[in-house]
Amino acid sequence: MGVRTDFIWMDGAMVPWDQANVHVLTHTLHYGVGVFEGIRAYECTDGSSAVFRLNEHIERLLGSAKVMGMKVPFSHEQLAEACVETLKANKMTAGYIRPLIFIGSGEAMGVNPGPNPVRVAIAVWPWGAYLGAEALERGIRICTSSYTRHHVNVMMTKAKVAGNYVNSVLAKTEALADGYDEALLLDPTGYVAEGSGENVFIVKKGVIKTPPLTSILAGITRDSLITLAKELGYEVVEQLFTRDEVYMADEAFFSGTAAELTPIRELDRRVIGEGHAGPVAKALQAAFFKVVKGENPAYANWLRRYSL
Numbered sequence: 001m002g003v004r005t006d007f008i009w010m011d012g013a014m015v016p017w018d019q020a021n022v023h024v025l026t027h028t029l030h031y032g033v034g035v036f037e038g039i040r041a042y043e044c045t046d047g048s049s050a051v052f053r054l055n056e057h058i059e060r061l062l063g064s065a066k067v068m069g070m071k072v073p074f075s076h077e078q079l080a081e082a083c084v085e086t087l088k089a090n091k092m093t094a095g096y097i098r099p100l101i102f103i104g105s106g107e108a109m110g111v112n113p114g115p116n117p118v119r120v121a122i123a124v125w126p127w128g129a130y131l132g133a134e135a136l137e138r139g140i141r142i143c144t145s146s147y148t149r150h151h152v153n154v155m156m157t158k159a160k161v162a163g164n165y166v167n168s169v170l171a172k173t174e175a176l177a178d179g180y181d182e183a184l185l186l187d188p189t190g191y192v193a194e195g196s197g198e199n200v201f202i203v204k205k206g207v208i209k210t211p212p213l214t215s216i217l218a219g220i221t222r223d224s225l226i227t228l229a230k231e232l233g234y235e236v237v238e239q240l241f242t243r244d245e246v247y248m249a250d251e252a253f254f255s256g257t258a259a260e261l262t263p264i265r266e267l268d269r270r271v272i273g274e275g276h277a278g279p280v281a282k283a284l285q286a287a288f289f290k291v292v293k294g295e296n297p298a299y300a301n302w303l304r305r306y307s308l
């Protein structure tokens, strides 16, 4: 999927894609202290477009920056507006938005970011089904990673920090090399944590379970699906579970801005349930896509509407 568009927003200005460059001594490039978001915009059935839970994403982005001690030179609303303006500048009625707050160059190198400037860039690009065209329907095959998710005092796991994703890259590339679509990571105590870029849910006898916010990212899609599931009358339990509970589950699925709701049909060569999207995943997927397309007025506050 190409990521090239016409413009990227940088430090308050819309910059042609080819000019959106940084110096090789950019501190974040060397030390990984950058924070970012993944946000989706959808075409609504009434012909407008909407960014899904933009405020929650910007709130998490600024929270991540706070965790990393980065002083951001733009306000919540300025960043939210810049996301919408970048979509419009690129004439995108739908797509993926990637804000990045990073530490620039020019003042000092070394572990201490010191006086280097805090900079902001926002890119957008079209992004279809994150885990493959048939993933949303058929489900994916995943494996338990040989890599462990961060201990909560080794990396700041509630912050979406660029450097945290070295762990995700190791897990994802190992899974792909072994013929799987994605990795499932366990936490330092051996309980299921999350995917390399997703939160995870299982269903057993109609009860939906997902790990509590311990060592995992507080996913906005996770939060949305919990809300929608409860509205549909499902019992949702935020509780640690083990990999063999996934093996024995009736259903399992990932959630994320990029992944949306992707059913898991197999973990470690054990077929889960019937080996395809189950009734709960299908019901939640349908409810989720109705909301993001503006078809459920109860969740209008989750949508930042715009038109080109």
Ligand SMILES: Cc1[nH+]cc(COP(=O)(O)O)c(CN[C@@H](CCC(=O)O)C(=O)O)c1O
Pocket (backbone or CB within 6 Å): 037, 038, 039, 168, 194, 195, 196, 197, 198, 199, 216, 217, 218, 219, 220, 221, 222, 255, 256, 257, 258, 259
């Ligand atoms: C580790 C992790 N856990 C859970 C989630 C789900 O969070 P949320 O998007 O708020 O529901 C994501 C998002 N992963 C983003 C990055 C994907 C990428 O490849 O880059 C995303 O889905 O945009 C994670 O990276």
